[in-house]
Amino acid sequence: MTTPSPLKAALLVLAGAIMLSFAAIFARLTGMPPTTSGFYRMVFGCLAxxxxxxxxxxxxxxxRDNWAGSFLIGAFFAADIWFxxxxxxxxxxxxxxxxxxxQVFLLTAIGVIWMRERVGWRFATGLGLAMGGLWLLFGRDWANLPPDYRMGVILGLLTALAYALYLLSLRGFQIRHGHIRPEARLLQSTFFCALILGAAxxxxxxxxxxxxxxxxxALIGLGLVCQVLGWLSITRGMPFLPAGLVGLLLLIQPASSVLWDYLIFGLRLDAWQLTGIGLxxxxxxxGLRSASRRKLG
Structure with missing residues (x-):
């Protein structure tokens, strides 16, 4: 693969992050049950x-190799999508x-517990800020939140756990079977994810x-734009950029998703919640910068 210039690599990661930011928007726009939209996301992604x-x-x-490993990757990804x-x-x-x-904090926690990795001040600072932001968003008035809303917060955190396990398994099997192209691996895991969600x-x-x-x-957007083009853009550009820039560009995804939610679905937040999002x-x-440094270093 031709090595892209730093500007092209940054644009690839930026474009990928923006495309991924539409995933939740497309899922909401389908108007279909959560598992059904997740299933079709994988079907169209697999076809692409x-x-x-x-x-x-x-x-x-x-x-043709290591389909068993891809089944585990696909199972974690199916849990991620389901939650x-x-x-x-x-x-x-x-x-x-x-x-x-x-997921970046849970992934690091798994690395510390399981693989005895060390974390530095960036991770500790990031975790403290993120926990403070989480409390401002949801914790201040937790007891008065509707039950469905509280369940949504719990499901969001379970998503982060499943997503961390997905990334950990994907990285681990790619290291053990380095001859498998990422695109081939993603085809395998997406296929199994579609089967699991279809059964569910x-x-x-x-x-x-x-x-x-x-x-x-909306389903085609989920499968083609988010599942395929977004991830391919990020994986093509990320290895050629400094860790700090990668972290900053990937931050576009959650920030943009909040913006699209405000513009399309009328999300309304008070000043404390906006501060919580910022933190x-x-x-x-x-957290992303800390994780990127460990992977690149």
Whole structure:
């Protein structure tokens, strides 16, 4: 793969983060049950990855190998989508995406406990700021929040845990089986994620019907724009940028999701909650920067 210039690499990561910021918006716009929209996100994503591999033979390298590992990756991703799409229903696209990005702290905690990794002041500072932001957003009036809203917060944090396990397993299996191209691995894991969510949709008794053309357009956006193009853009640009810039650019995703939620769905927050979002975003930035330094160093 040709090495991109620093400007092109930054634009790739920026574009990918913006595309990912629309995932929760598309999921909400489908108007479909959470598991059903998650299933179709994986179906369209799988079809897009299959088409990409058909057109680019060099991306097929290793696609027949380690399907068992991809099943575990897909299972964690299915849990991520299952929790997250429900959180979107309860607390909206913006706040659910913000909570999902707390994965950086859970991922680091897993690394400290399991792999004896060390953390520095950036992580400690980021965690403190993020926890303060979380309390301003939800903790100040927790007892008076509606039950569904509280459930949405819990589901958002469970999303972060499932997302952290997904990233950890993806990274681990790619290290152990380095000959498998990332695109081939993503095809495998997306396929298994679609199977799991499809089975869950059957158990829940949901219809697989796509009710409107607008719902179909939103599902295609989920699968093509978010599941494929967004992640490919980020993975193409991220290795060629400094850790601090990567953290700053990835922060665009939760910040943009909150903005789209405000513009499209009328999200309204008081001054304390806006302060909480600001603290959480700064905390996530420090957490991302700490994680990027460990991976790059």
């Amino acid at each position: 990855f299959a088409g990409l591999l058909a057109l680019r033979p060099e991306m097929r390298v290793g696609w 997250w799409h429900r959180a979107i229903e309860y607390i909206g696209p913006g706040l659910s995406t913000l909570l999902a990005n707390f 949709n059957l158990v829940e008794g949901n219809s697989f019907d796509i009710p409107t053309w607008n719902a179909l357009a 959480a975003l700064v905390g996530i930035y420090f």
